[in-house]
Amino acid sequence: MSEHDSREEVCPDCQAGPHNMDARIITARKDELTGEYCTIVTWHTNDCPQYAVDQVLLEDSVRRAKEQEAWAQEALPAAFDRLRRAATAVREDSAAGPFAAALVALVAQQAEDTGRFVPPHRWAEILDQYFPASGEEPR
Known part of the structure; x- marks a missing residue:
């Protein structure tokens, strides 16, 4: 370092x-x-005029971030519900079946706690479940 x-x-x-x-x-x-x-x-x-501009921009960024977070807290559950309904229309044995199931599982992981991002190891576990490496059994 x-x-x-x-x-x-x-x-x-x-x-x-x-x-x-x-x-x-x-x-x-x-x-x-x-x-x-x-x-x-x-x-x-x-x-200082530049300091005043920096403060205004900082406060505006904080306001927009709070507004965006409030919107997402309402929008994500509704969008996730629409995704689940659409995914049920996809036959599990079709080519799109594993893709729809994996997408629903990944979004479900994120929707459980919107204050954090789903870590890469969870992505790998979920994707391995639906798309195992050649010759391996799904988890």
Whole structure:
């Protein structure tokens, strides 16, 4: 693992630095030249226009994320119900049968706890159940 790369920037709007700052913003960014991630420390004064814009954008992002989460909490159960109904129309012995069953199982795993993502090992277990490797029995 490489040494942590931290850089400091002086705000072009307020010219704040460690000696005259009111706020410090730390962001992570990928260096385009090296491909490595680094942190950027930018200093601001309270009346800095760029700092005000950053705060407005941050608050707007938080608001939109909360709205999207509230919508998803209502929409996912309804969409999952539609998926289950559609999947029951697919015959299990048809070519699409395992695909429909695997999709329902994967979505069910996610729907159980929308506060996290289904980890890769669960994806592998579910997909192995419906699509075992050649010569292996389904789990």
